[in-house]
Amino acid sequence: MATTEKSVMVVGIDDSEHSFYALEWTLDRFFTPFAPNHPFNLVIVHAKPSPSSVVGIAGPGAADVFPFVELDLKKIAARVVERAKEICISKLVNEVIVEVVEGDARNVMCEAVEKHHASILVVGSHGYGAIKRAVLGSVSDYCAHHAHCTVMIVKKPKIKH
Numbered sequence: 427m428a429t430t431e432k433s434v435m436v437v438g439i440d441d442s443e444h445s446f447y448a449l450e451w452t453l454d455r456f457f458t459p460f461a462p463n464h465p466f467n468l469v470i471v472h473a474k475p476s477p478s479s480v481v482g483i484a485g486p487g488a489a490d491v492f493p494f495v496e497l498d499l500k501k502i503a504a505r506v507v508e509r510a511k512e513i514c515i516s517k518l519v520n521e522v523i524v525e526v527v528e529g530d531a532r533n534v535m536c537e538a539v540e541k542h543h544a545s546i547l548v549v550g551s552h553g554y555g556a557i558k559r560a561v562l563g564s565v566s567d568y569c570a571h572h573a574h575c576t577v578m579i580v581k582k583p584k585i586k587h
Contacts, residue, residue, distance in 0.1 A: 434545060449550075536572050
């Protein structure tokens with residue numbers, strides 16, 4: 427009996443509501459319990475910034491701050507991973523790989539695509555305006571141009587008042 431290898435779908439997450447929305451949206455559409463023969467293996471990747479990229483200084487006293495920043499980044503990563511796992515469990519998705527990789531999210535996501543031979547990368551859109559996007563750099567924009575697979579950018583709908 428021949429078995430067909432499933433494609434890999436990588437979902438990039440951070441500590442934003444936009445990325446958790448993208449995860450839920452993806453699970454609802456591609457990993458429903460009613461479609462147990464879905465064609466994807468799921469890999470969730472959180473890019474943990476390095477302390478130096480967060481602190482952004484290398485002057486006197488920076489070394490004293492690094493351990494505290496690192497501890498905080500580890501706590502954030504643990505919370506992100508825990509929430510992602512809870513979302514998967516709530517959607518009855520049990521077969522999932524969750525990774526935390528230190529580095530810039532743009533590079534981490536593109537490297538995860540290569541490492542896992544992913545056919546789809548899913549990222550949330552923060553909905554930044556042009557100026558903020560130019561200053562911060564859009565992860566989704568970067569991945570759309572540099573990832574060697576299809577990139578799906580999930581936008582959280584704006585709440586109408």
